[in-house]
Amino acid sequence: MTADPKAGRPSLAQVAALSGVSVKTASRALGGEPRVAADTRSRVREAADQLGYRLNGVARELRRGASTSTLVGLLIGDLANPFYSRLAGGLERELRMRGLQLITASTDEDPEWERRLADALLERRVRGLVIASTATEHAHFAAEHRHGIPFVFVDRPPVDLAADTVLLDNRHGARLAGAHLGTLGHRRIGVVGDLSRLSTHRDRLDGFAEAMRAAGVENWADYLVENAHDVVAAERAVRDLLDRTPAPTALFTMNNRITLGALRALRGHPAPPALVGFDEVDLGDILGVSVVAHDPEDMGRQAARLLLDRIDGHRGPARQVVIPTRLLARGSGERPPTSAGTQAS
Amino acid sequence: MTADPKAGRPSLAQVAALSGVSVKTASRALGGEPRVAADTRSRVREAADQLGYRLNGVARELRRGASTSTLVGLLIGDLANPFYSRLAGGLERELRMRGLQLITASTDEDPEWERRLADALLERRVRGLVIASTATEHAHFAAEHRHGIPFVFVDRPPVDLAADTVLLDNRHGARLAGAHLGTLGHRRIGVVGDLSRLSTHRDRLDGFAEAMRAAGVENWADYLVENAHDVVAAERAVRDLLDRTPAPTALFTMNNRITLGALRALRGHPAPPALVGFDEVDLGDILGVSVVAHDPEDMGRQAARLLLDRIDGHRGPARQVVIPTRLLARGSGERPPTSAGTQAS
DNA sequence: ATGAAAGCGCTAACAT
DNA sequence: ATGTTAGCGCTTTCAT
Numbered sequence: 001m002t003a004d005p006k007a008g009r010p011s012l013a014q015v016a017a018l019s020g021v022s023v024k025t026a027s028r029a030l031g032g033e034p035r036v037a038a039d040t041r042s043r044v045r046e047a048a049d050q051l052g053y054r055l056n057g058v059a060r061e062l063r064r065g066a067s068t069s070t071l072v073g074l075l076i077g078d079l080a081n082p083f084y085s086r087l088a089g090g091l092e093r094e095l096r097m098r099g100l101q102l103i104t105a106s107t108d109e110d111p112e113w114e115r116r117l118a119d120a121l122l123e124r125r126v127r128g129l130v131i132a133s134t135a136t137e138h139a140h141f142a143a144e145h146r147h148g149i150p151f152v153f154v155d156r157p158p159v160d161l162a163a164d165t166v167l168l169d170n171r172h173g174a175r176l177a178g179a180h181l182g183t184l185g186h187r188r189i190g191v192v193g194d195l196s197r198l199s200t201h202r203d204r205l206d207g208f209a210e211a212m213r214a215a216g217v218e219n220w221a222d223y224l225v226e227n228a229h230d231v232v233a234a235e236r237a238v239r240d241l242l243d244r245t246p247a248p249t250a251l252f253t254m255n256n257r258i259t260l261g262a263l264r265a266l267r268g269h270p271a272p273p274a275l276v277g278f279d280e281v282d283l284g285d286i287l288g289v290s291v292v293a294h295d296p297e298d299m300g301r302q303a304a305r306l307l308l309d310r311i312d313g314h315r316g317p318a319r320q321v322v323i324p325t326r327l328l329a330r331g332s333g334e335r336p337p338t339s340a341g342t343q344a345s
Numbered sequence: 346m347t348a349d350p351k352a353g354r355p356s357l358a359q360v361a362a363l364s365g366v367s368v369k370t371a372s373r374a375l376g377g378e379p380r381v382a383a384d385t386r387s388r389v390r391e392a393a394d395q396l397g398y399r400l401n402g403v404a405r406e407l408r409r410g411a412s413t414s415t416l417v418g419l420l421i422g423d424l425a426n427p428f429y430s431r432l433a434g435g436l437e438r439e440l441r442m443r444g445l446q447l448i449t450a451s452t453d454e455d456p457e458w459e460r461r462l463a464d465a466l467l468e469r470r471v472r473g474l475v476i477a478s479t480a481t482e483h484a485h486f487a488a489e490h491r492h493g494i495p496f497v498f499v500d501r502p503p504v505d506l507a508a509d510t511v512l513l514d515n516r517h518g519a520r521l522a523g524a525h526l527g528t529l530g531h532r533r534i535g536v537v538g539d540l541s542r543l544s545t546h547r548d549r550l551d552g553f554a555e556a557m558r559a560a561g562v563e564n565w566a567d568y569l570v571e572n573a574h575d576v577v578a579a580e581r582a583v584r585d586l587l588d589r590t591p592a593p594t595a596l597f598t599m600n601n602r603i604t605l606g607a608l609r610a611l612r613g614h615p616a617p618p619a620l621v622g623f624d625e626v627d628l629g630d631i632l633g634v635s636v637v638a639h640d641p642e643d644m645g646r647q648a649a650r651l652l653l654d655r656i657d658g659h660r661g662p663a664r665q666v667v668i669p670t671r672l673l674a675r676g677s678g679e680r681p682p683t684s685a686g687t688q689a690s
Numbered sequence: 691a692t693g694a695a696a697g698c699g700c701t702a703a704c705a706t
Numbered sequence: 707a708t709g710t711t712a713g714c715g716c717t718t719t720c721a722t
Contacts, residue, residue, distance in 0.1 A: 008410070009492045011699055022709045027701065035707055052488025057468025059699035062403045062714050065353070071465060079437070079449065080430040088424045092451055096458070101465055103448040104424065106437055113441070120416060120446055123402025124469065143397020147354045260628065267631055282627040283605065286612055356715055367693045372717065380691055404715035407698050693722075698715105705710070 010051040019047035073121040090300025111135040150310035164306040171207035173292035173325030178211025190241035190248035234261025249337040250274035276333040290333025355396040364392035418466040435645025456480040495655035509651040516552035518637035518670030523556025535586035535593035579606025594682040595619035621678040635678025
């Protein structure tokens with residue numbers, strides 16, 4: 001009656017045999033093609049239902065050629081980071097309007113795993129690939145890219161590969177943060193950053209350094225801590241900074257996770273230092289956290305636009321879109337230097 | 346010299362031709378099989394590099410049969426919801442230890458889109474499917490399930506399908522919340538819930554109702570608002586509740602997004618009502634938000650365990666794992682009824 | 691150590 | 707309206 005679990009999934013040939021037609025007719029009937037008699041079609045459908053038949057998309061794609069896939073891949077560092085998940089959301093909605101389906105995988109900031117994920121998706125002939133890469137070179141994508149598979153790099157630019165890119169204006173945002181704190185008179189600013197190899201980190205650091213130079217702050221790097229990759233590490237880094245003598249009067253936390261760690265470290269602090277974070281944080285408006293904000297959803301939308309253009313056959317040189325960053329003053333970043341107890345120097 | 350973009354990707358046959366060996370030898374050389382002469386191997390590798398060859402995983406899978414896929418699919422309502430992304434994280438880490446790769450797609454709580462995503466993944470013969478389903482019946486998965494594809498339902502149980510399941514103890518958690526507020530003397534409790542068709546919503550509502558009955562609160566449903574699916578809708582719903590006369594003295598927000606909406610609505614409120622939310626919220630500890638907490642990562646891990654068992658050939662009947670829920674009192678839920686201005690009745 | 695032939699399940703092209 | 711043939715790119719026999 002119904003299928004044997006061990007027998008594996010039924011093929012079109014079995015459906016055809018059961019309904020007494022040829023394989024091609026069965027294919028036509030199930031595929032909704034026009035030239036099929038109504039009763040033939042229903043007979044084939046019944047047979048398929050009875051066998052629990054499902055089209056083998058692998059075989060179909062092999063036969064039809066890759067360009068029929070409706071799947072677009074997205075590789076990001078961490079699903080649980082709201083920056084990435086909002087980016088994914090923007091991308092997904094835009095693709096869906098074109099009937100494309102987004103599948104997302106997490107690299108956990110491991111270049112080797114990233115590569116294996118990219119291989120798995122490319123081997124399955126996804127229609128395109130959007131990637132927030134944690135790797136430091138992308139030459140191995142060159143052949144694939146040349147063969148016409150659209151790549152879009154988001155958040156972090158490609159290295160040794162001329163591909164479409166959507167980036168934040170990291171440098172500008174960090175400069176705003178530095179200038180803001182500098183203008184308020186802060187001279188000892190604890191700066192906590194993510195993995196130092198990431199281009200986003202370096203760009204933000206450059207922007208901040210510019211602002212420090214402009215404000216005439218020497219040796220600002222004395223209060224710099226890098227490679228605080230998760231909330232726990234960030235919290236520890238901030239505690240360590242606050243324990244120094246003299247203590248910093250302000251903090252610049254260079255991404256959303258680090259800001260969360262800082263907020264934990266500052267919890268219950270009698271005279272908390274000023275705080276400006278990069279990236280929005282959930283409830284940041286309610287908590288009054290000043291941040292360098294931007295629009296991750298828009299980043300996703302722009303990436304989708306670039307990708308869809310390529311899918312539609314656009315052949316031009318690689319394009320780059322820059323998403324603006326702006327400072328939102330909500331209170332935490334406006335605390336003056338005196339609020340930090342140990343006002344030495 | 347290098348490949349023509351229009352020519353499509355090179356096949357193994359082209360690599361073989363260029364290196365002057367048979368297709369099978371090329372396959373062996375590239376696949377790392379033992380019986381190949383060292384210089385043959387390197388010649389084939391060079392030819393592959395030169396052509397920009399990449400294995401066609403579609404063809405490989407067709408030939409080898411589906412059981413070689415390393416991809417596991419996850420379907421969730423919304424990537425940006427931290428509950429789902431943490432669940433995905435737990436699942437992902439567990440699968441990765443077995444060399445399996447997780448790909449996640451978002452249904453946006455649309456049953457039709459969910460079905461299309463499931464079709465796309467099943468047709469490509471993923472190794473297994475984990476699904477937080479928004480659909481109200483799953484009979485269409487029956488054949489696939491019988492043919493041995495492992496399904497695990499998370500957060501929401503399958504309907505008309507006997508498949509492995511991992512659920513929260515929603516009823517218990519909501520009962521705790523209701524009892525907690527009831528014990529403090531609250532009698533008018535604004536209850537805000539998500540889509541009423543979701544089983545999680547119904548179970549939580551049942552649990553809360555039990556607690557209300559036990560506390561002798563009649564007509565608690567007068568302050569019930571359902572179908573507040575996003576933060577904006579939740580904020581509006583809470584504002585409306587607070588505008589009623591008499592106003593509720595407490596709130597039970599039935600998921601994380603609704604809790605966020607409530608926190609926005611309560612911002613700057615002179616005498617905020619007590620608040621207990623279901624699900625953890627980011628910074629909830631710092632803000633002092635009382636919640637019914639649970640462990641989404643563990644939910645992912647348990648789902649992985651069930652899935653891996655099936656992949657390893659386990660044949661038993663469908664199993665169900667229940668993840669415990671507990672109340673975390675952090676301040677917002679412990680405010681007494683009097684704190685709400687309009688103490689009428 | 692290498693090669694030839696067959697075939698996975700499907701669809702495009704060409705009959706009828 | 708339906709059937710026949712061939713072949714997508716790979717791996718699995720089974721030779722040599």
